[in-house]
Amino acid sequence: MTLRNAISAIILLFLLGCETSIPEDVKAIKEVNIWADEHEVTTKDFEDFHNQLDLRIASDTINGWWFSADSSKWKSSFTASHLNPNGTFIADSLSPAVQVSWADACAYCNARNGRLPTTTEWMAMTSGSYSPGNIWEGYFPLRDEGLDGFLAQSAPVMSFTAHETGLYDLFGNVWEWTSSAAEEGKYYVKGGSYLSDYNSGGFLPDYTMAFSADSLRADLGFRCVYTMTN
Numbered sequence: 001m002t003l004r005n006a007i008s009a010i011i012l013l014f015l016l017g018c019e020t021s022i023p024e025d026v027k028a029i030k031e032v033n034i035w036a037d038e039h040e041v042t043t044k045d046f047e048d049f050h051n052q053l054d055l056r057i058a059s060d061t062i063n064g065w066w067f068s069a070d071s072s073k074w075k076s077s078f079t080a081s082h083l084n085p086n087g088t089f090i091a092d093s094l095s096p097a098v099q100v101s102w103a104d105a106c107a108y109c110n111a112r113n114g115r116l117p118t119t120t121e122w123m124a125m126t127s128g129s130y131s132p133g134n135i136w137e138g139y140f141p142l143r144d145e146g147l148d149g150f151l152a153q154s155a156p157v158m159s160f161t162a163h164e165t166g167l168y169d170l171f172g173n174v175w176e177w178t179s180s181a182a183e184e185g186k187y188y189v190k191g192g193s194y195l196s197d198y199n200s201g202g203f204l205p206d207y208t209m210a211f212s213a214d215s216l217r218a219d220l221g222f223r224c225v226y227t228m229t230n
Helices: 003-019 043-053 102-111 119-126
Strands: 026-029 034-037 064-068 073-077 175-181 186-190 208-212 225-227
Touching: 026 119, 034 119, 043 102, 102 175, 119 175, 119 186
Parallel strands: none
Antiparallel strands: 026 034, 034 225, 064 073, 175 186, 186 208
């Protein structure tokens, strides 16, 4: 985070003061003593945060990546952002916020008195079991059958039935950043995405990948957690 961003975050927390509290749309995960966002952070949520702090975020200076189903190739665009996942397509306000770096995800959660979950906490959020979500129905990168109603794209949050823990969008839709560090400069992600097929099993609870902290992808988002206090 730049000095300007850090100062902006401090000012926001000062202004919020004692009014800073745990958001309403959370579920208790008592096994690991946290509350978790009910669903992935949305485009609207992140844009409101961006506008409130007037932050310079990673997508202002780094190309974002997205997968073109038409060409079956990954492409990059300087104009890709949480508002325009592939540089041109305008995201729905309830779509998960994507093209967000690890540091920007951390800044968002910090501003809400929260943080990114660890991989252990993320596993507890799933209770070790799977429920259907938005995945690639076919063999990636070949044709996505789209039987779940979403063809090679993310779905608005809460489009699928909630998991038994009360959380939505845990499996598929978009990968979710965690706070757990992998090799230098990388952090683990969980949950798979709409590009995860049955062959890879990336959407299954035990599956883990790691991305560079500055990764910007159209299939990578996040949610926040909040430590329970007595």
